[in-house]
Amino acid sequence: MSTVTIIGGSVLGLGAAIALADKGHQVEILERSADPQPSTVDDAFTAKRPTVPQGVQSHAFASLGCNLLRDRAKDVHDELLASGCTEVQLADYTPPTLGKVEPRPEDKDLRMVIARRSTFELALRKRAQARPNIRFSAGRTVRGLVTENGKVTGVRLEGGYTHPSDIVIDATGRRSAAETWLTDAGLPAPTTQSESCKITYYTRFYKLTAAAPPGPINRGFGAGGLWDHYTAVLFLGDNKTFSISFGILPDDTALKGLRNEEAFTAAVRATPLLAGWVAPGNSEPISPVHAMGSLDNSLRLPQPVQGFFGIGDSVCTTNPSYGRGVSLGLQHAYLLADMLDEHPEVGPKQAQAYVELTERLLRPWWEEAIINDRGRAAMWEATVAGQPPQRPPAGVVNFGIAVAASTKDEEVWRRVANVMMMLKTPDTLYQDPEIKARIGKALAGGPPPQLPGASRADLVDVVAKAS
Ligand SMILES: Cc1cc2nc3c(=O)[nH]c(=O)nc-3n(C[C@H](O)[C@H](O)[C@H](O)COP(=O)(O)OP(=O)(O)OC[C@H]3O[C@@H](n4cnc5c(N)ncnc54)[C@H](O)[C@@H]3O)c2cc1C
Structure with missing residues (x-):
């Protein structure tokens, strides 16, 4: 040794x-x-x-890492649970549009430790x-x-x-x-x-004071969405804590005020999916807003x-x-x-x-991140510049398209979840002919309705007024 x-x-x-x-x-x-x-x-x-x-x-801790600890360092896994962390099964959070999804034995590995x-x-x-x-x-x-x-x-x-x-x-x-x-x-x-990720984060932590989750959980580990100019995600934490993170373009000066606590709260309230979590009586902030860029x-x-x-x-x-x-x-x-x-x-x-x-x-994983970030940044840049959003060429499958299709096809959902949780490699999502065909079919009638987010004009307005 x-x-x-x-x-x-x-x-x-x-x-x-x-x-x-x-x-x-x-x-x-x-x-x-x-x-x-x-x-x-x-x-x-x-x-x-x-x-x-x-x-x-x-x-958020993907299944790959959580399962490694469960299988190879069980004492760490036990310590996490003893410290107030919880476990979630992703199969319990399938999109409602899929109806009832019959669990499969392999779904048990689609799990996360919430910490x-x-x-x-x-x-x-x-x-x-x-x-x-x-x-x-x-x-x-x-x-x-x-x-x-x-x-x-x-x-x-x-x-x-x-x-x-x-x-x-x-x-x-x-x-x-x-x-x-x-x-x-x-x-x-x-x-x-x-290559730059072209994203800056603003994060704040909270203690949950409501008896039950005050908003929908659409991702197992929390809730969130990606819209045409920003992303906002809620992460459940251990011991009745949670955090909310906004992601914007690094040079999106109109939203830089998110660093300000009042503006941050106003932006959460303007994002319908998350607004309930910061409503009076439901939570208390336990940190300032932390910004992080140069990613x-x-x-x-x-x-x-x-x-x-x-x-x-x-x-x-x-x-x-x-x-x-x-x-x-x-x-x-x-x-x-x-x-x-x-x-x-x-x-x-x-x-x-x-x-x-x-x-x-x-x-x-690095190559997949580069490709998806280029697509997402191009969409955000177009919106911020007041131009129509750029769409990928027909037949190209990117992460956003796969996620949209996963709300309509159970097999696509399962594959997306496995890649998000890193239990399968990206090629199994983007290169598998059967999955590509299913994605095409699922989206043939048009994309599914967007989750409720804030329009560009509304978000810029609330952030400016509260900053
Ligand atoms: C905004 C943000 C959000 C993220 N969210 C997630 C997420 O949701 N899920 C996820 O899995 N990952 C996430 N990550 C990535 C994750 O945080 C990193 O992968 C992880 O922190 C890397 O850990 P590390 O130990 O390699 O490095 P670090 O955590 O950066 O630690 C490096 C350590 O080395 C020490 N050190 C540096 N130089 C020396 C020296 N010369 N001598 C001795 N010690 C030294 C430092 O003091 C430090 O303790 C996120 C990253 C960012 C930026």
């Missing part, structure tokens, strides 16, 4: 630590933040985490720290790599210390400095491909490097709307842990196996 150093102790550094420790490796996590680690759900929610700005944004990001990460950290072969060292910033004969053999820490290790894993997130570290060490750096679909494809592997956002980021980051990172971590069983020796075979599994896993 190897000694493993994981750089970065956030959600996926912790996930990777658990995956590797459970294979018998001796793991040390080096986390640059020296802030005290919260021990309760409430403290985790309010903890300041300047190095993890997305920690205060809405998160705030802070609660999810707390459960991972508690269970990581309970493992005798994981050490969590806070306040330790990595500045570079130590190498010997072309192999990475450790890390260089701030203050001039070095830390030897058989294997080094980069889990430092989307601002990873791995490219510089590798180049400085004379090793091949990843090839980076990146990219980025893929940093690694070159073979002996003893050094990246996981999580350090390798791939996709538009948060798709809710894939945590599941992809957990899957990557478990694939890496399994690969190390097959190739235990640090060397070229191990390095090459990592490169191959990384591209095989990540590329399809």
Whole structure:
């Protein structure tokens, strides 16, 4: 078994630590933040985490990641449920237009754990720290790599210390400095491909005070819709919390006022699907509005490097709307842990196996995110410019079209749900001739009615008046 150093102790550094420790490796996590680690759900929610700005944004956890924890780290799954998280089955939330849908045995895997990001990460950290072969060292910033004969053999820490290790894993997130570290060490750096998601998020958290959900739940994990100039989604959380996130174009100046709390509330009220959740007596805000932009679909494809592997956002980021980051990172971590069983020796075979599994896993999701974001951004840009919305050419299936068809055809619904939950790959939705034919047939009579959202004029007006 190897000694493993994981750089970065956030959600996926912790996930990777658990995956590797459970294979018998001796793991040390080096986390640059020296802030005290919260021990309760409430403290985790309010903890300041300047190095993890997305920690205060809405998160939904796709079935892929939830099932991995259920099947391979059951104690984490149990910890989540003991912390006030709940589970939902997506088959309980089929579109009403489908009528009664007979459940199938495989539907049981279409499930999600409902948790705030802070609660999810707390459960991972508690269970990581309970493992005798994981050490969590806070306040330790990595500045570079130590190498010997072309192999990475450790890390260089701030203050001039070095830390030897058989294997080094980069889990430092989307601002990873791995490219510089590798180049400085004379090793091949990843090839980076990146494109803006063209979306900025505004998120606020609430405590539910109503006895029952004050609005419809159309997505299992919450409720929401995508309209011709914005998206608004409600995410259920643990312990009677929920959050609402708006997504708009980064240069949509008319809606920038969403950062203002009054304007945010006015925009929720103007979105009929969500309005009831913020009606007096139904909820209380428990956070300010958090904005987050500069989001990219980025893929940093690694070159073979002996003893050094990246996981999580350090390798791939996709538009948060798709809710894939945590599941992809957990899957990557478990694939890496399994690969190390097959190739235990640090060397070229191990390095090459990592490169191959990384591209095989990540590329399809990254490519799908790019294509869908281009289509969605073009639609929003046209509306904001006062032009008619752009439609994809006839016969082209994109995510919006597939979702529309899923309200009319049970097989399409099941496939869309499986791809959204990452239990099937995107090609099974966009390339399967039978599914494509079903989508064409389902939409032959025209698209289904839109969910109730706010028109461009109304949303701009309420935000301007309340800002
Ligand atoms: C707005 C938004 C919403 C999202 N919603 C979802 C969602 O609904 N579902 C989902 O699955 N995913 C979602 N994601 C993606 C998800 O948040 C990320 O995939 C996930 O946070 C990545 O985790 P990570 O551990 O790779 O990196 P991070 O969480 O960014 O953590 C990196 C860690 O590395 C540490 N670090 C950095 N540099 C060093 C260093 N030199 N030395 C030591 N430590 C270092 C940092 O302090 C930090 O703790 C969302 C992302 C955004 C931006």
